[in-house]
Amino acid sequence: MSNQALALLILLFPAAGALILAGRGWRAPRFVTVIVGPGVVWLSFLATATLFLNKASGDFTYWTWIKSGAFDVPFGLLVDHLSIFMCFVITGVGGLIVTYSVGYMEHEDGPSYARFFTYMDIFVFSMLLLVLADNFVFLIVGWAMVGLSSYLLIGFWYQRRSAVVAARKAFVMNVIGDVGMILGTFVLFASYHAVTFATVFRLGCPSPQLLVGCRTPGDSGPLELAALLLLVGAVAKSAQLPLHTWLPDAMEGPTPVSALIHAATMVTAGVYLVGRMHPIYDVAVYAHGAVAIIGAVTALFAATIAIVQVDIKRVLAYSTMSQIGYMFLAVGIGAYSAGFFHLLSHAFFKALLFMAAGNVIHAMHDEQDMRKYGGLWTDMRLTSITFLVGSLSLVGVVPFVGFFSKEQILGLAFSKPGDSTVLVLWLIGFATALITGFYTGRMWWLSFWGKPSPDRPVEHPHAPPLVMMVPVTILAVLATVGGLAMTPTSSFLESAVGRIPWEEMTVAVVVGVVTMLAAAALFAGAMRMRPWTAFVPWAQRLLEHKYYFDEIYDAVFVRPLDWVAGFAFRDVERPVIDAAVVDTGRLTRWTSVEASRNLQTGYFRNYALVFVVGVVAIGGGLVIMRALS
Amino acid sequence: MGTLDIGGSQLDATWFLLLSAVLFSLGAAGVLVRRNPLVILISIELMLNAGNLALVTFSRQLQNIEGQLFALMSMTVAAAEAVVGLAILVDIFRVRDAEDVDDLSQLKG
Numbered sequence: 001m002s003n004q005a006l007a008l009l010i011l012l013f014p015a016a017g018a019l020i021l022a023g024r025g026w027r028a029p030r031f032v033t034v035i036v037g038p039g040v041v042w043l044s045f046l047a048t049a050t051l052f053l054n055k056a057s058g059d060f061t062y063w064t065w066i067k068s069g070a071f072d073v074p075f076g077l078l079v080d081h082l083s084i085f086m087c088f089v090i091t092g093v094g095g096l097i098v099t100y101s102v103g104y105m106e107h108e109d110g111p112s113y114a115r116f117f118t119y120m121d122i123f124v125f126s127m128l129l130l131v132l133a134d135n136f137v138f139l140i141v142g143w144a145m146v147g148l149s150s151y152l153l154i155g156f157w158y159q160r161r162s163a164v165v166a167a168r169k170a171f172v173m174n175v176i177g178d179v180g181m182i183l184g185t186f187v188l189f190a191s192y193h194a195v196t197f198a199t200v201f202r203l204g205c206p207s208p209q210l211l212v213g214c215r216t217p218g219d220s221g222p223l224e225l226a227a228l229l230l231l232v233g234a235v236a237k238s239a240q241l242p243l244h245t246w247l248p249d250a251m252e253g254p255t256p257v258s259a260l261i262h263a264a265t266m267v268t269a270g271v272y273l274v275g276r277m278h279p280i281y282d283v284a285v286y287a288h289g290a291v292a293i294i295g296a297v298t299a300l301f302a303a304t305i306a307i308v309q310v311d312i313k314r315v316l317a318y319s320t321m322s323q324i325g326y327m328f329l330a331v332g333i334g335a336y337s338a339g340f341f342h343l344l345s346h347a348f349f350k351a352l353l354f355m356a357a358g359n360v361i362h363a364m365h366d367e368q369d370m371r372k373y374g375g376l377w378t379d380m381r382l383t384s385i386t387f388l389v390g391s392l393s394l395v396g397v398v399p400f401v402g403f404f405s406k407e408q409i410l411g412l413a414f415s416k417p418g419d420s421t422v423l424v425l426w427l428i429g430f431a432t433a434l435i436t437g438f439y440t441g442r443m444w445w446l447s448f449w450g451k452p453s454p455d456r457p458v459e460h461p462h463a464p465p466l467v468m469m470v471p472v473t474i475l476a477v478l479a480t481v482g483g484l485a486m487t488p489t490s491s492f493l494e495s496a497v498g499r500i501p502w503e504e505m506t507v508a509v510v511v512g513v514v515t516m517l518a519a520a521a522l523f524a525g526a527m528r529m530r531p532w533t534a535f536v537p538w539a540q541r542l543l544e545h546k547y548y549f550d551e552i553y554d555a556v557f558v559r560p561l562d563w564v565a566g567f568a569f570r571d572v573e574r575p576v577i578d579a580a581v582v583d584t585g586r587l588t589r590w591t592s593v594e595a596s597r598n599l600q601t602g603y604f605r606n607y608a609l610v611f612v613v614g615v616v617a618i619g620g621g622l623v624i625m626r627a628l629s
Numbered sequence: 630m631g632t633l634d635i636g637g638s639q640l641d642a643t644w645f646l647l648l649s650a651v652l653f654s655l656g657a658a659g660v661l662v663r664r665n666p667l668v669i670l671i672s673i674e675l676m677l678n679a680g681n682l683a684l685v686t687f688s689r690q691l692q693n694i695e696g697q698l699f700a701l702m703s704m705t706v707a708a709a710e711a712v713v714g715l716a717i718l719v720d721i722f723r724v725r726d727a728e729d730v731d732d733l734s735q736l737k738g
Contacts, residue, residue: 602734604669608660 003056006047007077010087011128013043018121026111037117038098041124045091052084059134059198066137070193078134078197081492085340086131086272093264093347094124096471100355101256103468104362116156116254123149127265131272135196136185139273143181143233146266147174153261154253166249173246177236184229191222201279227280227287230273234291238270238324240298245549247321251313255361258313259354263320264347271327271343275336288332289421295328296425296432301547303435307442308543311368312357315443319394320350322432326409329429333422335412337493342405348482349393349402352475356387359468360447363461370443375452379461382469384448386476391444393479395437401482406433633689645686652679664729666721670714677707 017040021033061076077083098120105116126149130142151174155167189195192203204223234240239247250262261267274281274291281288302321309315323346330339360376360383361368377384393400396407410433413426463469545551632639652675659672681700688696721727 600737602737604730604733605661605664612657612661 003051003054003058003079004060004062006051006054006056007060007079007132008062010044010047010051010091011077011125011132013040013047014121014125014128016040018118018125021114021118021121026114028114030110030113033114033117034102037120038095038102040121041091041095041098044087044124044128045095048084048087048091051079052088056084057081059196061134071189071195073135073137073195076134076138076196077132079132082272082275082340083131085344085493087128089344089347090124090127090131090265093351093475094127094260096474097256097260097264097351097355098124100259100358100468100471101254103465104256104358105254106465112156116153119149119152119156120256120260123153123261123266127269130269134198136188136200137195140178140181140185143237143269144178146261146269147171147178147237150174150250150261150266153257154250156253156257160252163252166246166252170246170250173236173243176243177233180229180232180236184226184233187222187226187229191226197276204280204283223280224284224287227277227284228290230277230280231287231291231294234270234273234328235294236270237273238267238328239321240270240294240325240328241301242549244298244302244321245546245553248314248317248546251311251317255313255354255358258317259351259358262317263350263354267320267324268327268343268347271324271331271339274328274331275340278331278336281331282334288334290332292329292332292422292425295325295330295332296428297325298322299325299329299432300428300435301325303432303439305543305546306439307435308540310371312360312370312373312443312447313354313368315370315439316350316353316357319353319436319439320346322436323350323394325432326406326429329413329425330409333413333416333425335409337491338405338408338412340493342409344485345393345401345405345479345482348475349390349400349479352386352472352479353390353394355468355472355475356383356390359383359464359472360387360461362464362468363458365457367457370446372453372455372457373447374450374456376448376461380448380463383464383472386472387448388444389476389479391440395440396433399480399483401479401485404483631690633686642686642690646683649679649683649686652676652682664731666718666727666730669730670711670718673714674707674711677703 017036020036024032057080059076059078061074063075064072065075066073098117101116101120105113108116123146126142126145128142130139130146133139133142147170151167151171154170155164157163185195188200188204192200194200194203232243236243247262247267251258253262281291299322302318302325306315306318306322309318323342327339327342327346330336330342360373360380363380364373367373389400393402396403410426410429413422413429416422464472542548632641633645656672656674656676656679659675660669663669663672681703684696684700684703688694688700721733725732727733
């Protein structure tokens with residue numbers, strides 16, 4: 001089969017799965033859903049693997065989608081190392097998570113069960129479209145569709161008000177990002193009259209050597225603007241400051257959703273975007289710097305909040321924001337392959353953490369408060385071990401995969417020549433690594449060690465079913481040995497996103513090891529659980545309220561908008577618009593019913609008389625006019 | 630106004646047009662005042678034939694054959710119209726006993 005057809009198949013499998021489940025799934029027996037839902041993702045995975053083994057690359061155009069003057073959108077898929085890498089993450093980790101959901105969602109009734117897998121397949125399709133797009137229009141379509149499926153899945157339990165509100169919040173935040181993306185595309189189209197990546201990059205960046213060239217901030221006004229607008233999209237999708245507030249609330253969705261969408265794939269789309277647009281960001285130095293600064297600040301910011309959270313999924317959500325901050329930092333300083341390697345390792349260990357947490361939540365009858373767990377080590381041994389593997393990887397302890405990726409980012413930030421700003425960012429990243437060790441240790445210690453909490457909802461939690469345990473174990477193995485993939489992954493990616501010119505990796509390794517050892521020490525220290533925040537109550541309050549971001553947004557945006565909407569409803573809609581419509585209707589009814597009904601007698605002779613009189617009048621009028629003239 | 634040669638004698642065209650007008654008015658009055666649907670149909674035929682007479686008269690007067698052709702066509706149409714009208718009437722008589730068109734006023738507002 002040709003590579004061109006294979007690339008299309010990657011997209012078609014999840015689309016077909018979603019269509020089958022949406023059309024007939026809820027009426028078909030449950031095993032159909034169980035087979036189709038995860039099966040199509042694995043088929044996509046096979047197609048991706050075949051493409052990879054074929055060493056396929058190219059910009060495949062299937063047909064012209066829209067053509068109107070200079071606006072020419074081909075239906076094209078871009079297959080290169082970056083998109084194959086992303087497809088591997090989406091279909092591989094995604095396949096494991098969708099398989100895991102077979103067990104996690106078992107208590108749903110038939111229609112809801114099929115609905116869940118329909119949404120999941122829609123999501124996988126949209127995300128694959130996003131990463132395979134070869135033009136901005138497809139990118140925006142995929143970008144908006146992952147936002148839609150995220151909305152649908154956060155609000156999956158639509159009977160719960162909090163879930164519906166969280167879904168709406170996520171959607172609104174994402175739409176802010178979508179608007180940024182679309183405006184950015186407008187700017188690029190206005191400047192270069194093209195929407196395909198290849199053309200825009202060729203025109204925007206005159207150097208044919210896209211990898212390291214074009215570092216001179218020359219005449220890059222439109223590019224700078226477009227890069228900033230695209231960054232708005234990336235920030236909203238990846239839950240970076242200041243558009244981050246939706247991600248912790250998104251934990252209202254089922255846990256596999258949090259693992260797939262809000263940890264492993266969708267929220268990393270911002271990193272993918274910056275990586276894919278690297279020829280633009282290489283020219284637009286200010287926007288590029290903004291990426292790194294936003295990433296570093298978010299990393300620290302989110303890590304501090306995670307210290308005081310008590311909901312296990314919220315801790316993981318803030319930790320996700322923090323780790324994506326690292327990725328932004330990496331791509332922001334030009335260390336693209338390091339950023340993408342961290343994306344991969346984060347997909348491994350964060351999906352693992354979410355799924356292991358899902359095992360616990362499943363066993364605890366949907367209790368998510370860590371303070372009510374305690375002592376799960378004795379009852380859920382395997383889950384505890386896998387969670388520990390994920391935690392160590394998140395902290396960055398040798399030899400787990402998180403060590404290699406985080407070390408690479410921090411090391412490269414430390415050794416970037418001649419830029420003191422980056423050194424500050426490195427310091428922030430370093431501090432974040434320490435805090436990461438602390439909150440992760442707290443999370444593991446609180447949930448799995450110690451005595452069972454008196455409030456624990458289940459005395460003897462049952463072990464998770466095999467279909468849930470196997471994907472978790474596979475990810476645990478990957479998170480353990482994944483570090484071995486560092487060098488091949490990086491060299492695989494470098495052909496797509498370019499390599500960085502500076503490489504004093506000896507410093508990097510030393511710095512990295514020191515960082516991680518310090519973090520590990522804190523991790524161990526956290527196990528004693530000294531409530532340090534009790535000594536500084538104001539800090540505790542500040543962190544528990546997440547730096548009051550929700551309150552500020554509420555006061556600045558939500559309440560005024562509520563007020564405007566209420567005013568418009570009470571004082572504009574009702575008395576002006578409604579009245580105009582209702583009175584127009586009333587007038588029409590009066591003229592039609594009251595005034596004209598008497599004209600329609602139903603007697604044939606009346607109509608004929610009117611007709612004759614009319615003819616006589618017209619004919620007579622004509623004769624008279626003739627006579628007079 | 631010219632005169633027409635009818636069977637050797639000369640007659641003014643005005644007489645024919647006057648006859649046509651009288652016939653037309655009779656037909657129109659019949660349509661308006663009569664209540665039996667069949668008589669109304671006959672009155673309509675009368676109006677049509679008055680029109681035909683006027684057409685033929687002008688045709689002769691202006692020595693233009695098209696008017697006579699048009700009269701033939703008008704007769705054809707009249708036949709078709711009579712068929713449709715009678716068919717409707719038969720259908721109405723099937724479902725109800727209506728001797729008076731005023732009984733058929735269900736569609737009043």
